[in-house]
Amino acid sequence: MTDPMGATGGGGLGARLRAARERAGFSSLQAAAKLHLDPRMIEALESEEFSALGAPVYVRGHLRRYAELLDAPADELLGIYAAQVEASAPPDLAQLKPTEPIRATRQLAGPVVAIIVAGTVIAGIWLALKGLPTASLPRAAAPTAQSRPVAMAPSPGAAATVSPPAASTAPGIVSPGTTAIEAPAATVAQGAVATGVMRLRLVVRADSWVEVHDARDARVYYDLAHAPATLSLAGAAPLRVLLGYADGVAIEVDGRAVAVPAAVRRGRSASFVVASNGAVTAAP
Secondary structure (H helix, E strand, O other): OEOOOOOEOOOOHHHHHHHHHHHHOOOHHHHHHHHOOOHHHHHHHHOOOHHHHOOHHHHHHHHHHHHHHOOOOHHHHHHHHHHHHHHOOOOOHHHOOOOOOOOOHHHHHHHHHHHHHHHHHHHHHHHHHOOOOOOOOOOOOOOOOOOOOOOOOOOOOOOOOOOOOOOOOOOOEEOOOOOOOOOOOOOOOOOOOOOOEEEEEEEEOOOEEEEEEOOOOOEEEEEEEOOOEEEEEEEEOOEEEEEOOHHHEEEEEOOEEEOOOHHHEEOOEEEEEEOOOOOEEEOO
16 A cells, blocks of 8 residues: 555565564564554554644654664654655745735725716716705715724733634643644643643653653553653643653653653653652553
């Protein structure tokens, strides 16, 4: 099956991933279980059906985690994927110019109103010279709100806002002075810190895939975090955390440093549950 990236499952990136899995002695189901993924996502990676995995940022995160599990060269595989994305990028429509300029409807409103007013005035003068009553003439309509610009002043103290996506999950809030990470999840409503909500701070010192879910299994963060960055997250305790590169991320709970024990690590990744008191246990 051919993917929009232009590659097929018969060779290239997908074939290298499949060969690495077989050398590691994993079935596709075993690999999916170790990465906490749907087996169909492993099949999509090995058949290069990247469009089934979502945006390129998700594909890069899954590729890195899968490569690290299989002890494959992650940077080299990501480079191959980046070349495929660049080769399949659509043309820049901003460089295309229209053959003929199109006059907006509003540009015609002014001249039309002027012609109507002038015609009405001329008709009134002509009727006045003829001695006819002018009371029955229609009065020139004043320009409506649609034909003139209206300056709208903001309410006192109001600020421009952007409505967040309708979701119940929250991405990290990046601290000042660090590199902001674009997250696909929604932002937690300001001031919504209630009893049972814990704060988790992740200091990203090396690129790592990061997943955080709260006690209600709501997604708090889900993205590839690029170093250097600091993610400040909040959610209902306890929080379930998955790190693609555990050594590249330092963890703090309510200002207290938390160590990631060897018992929750699988190679370079780690999957664990952290409680509000900082206790770390293996993820179920």
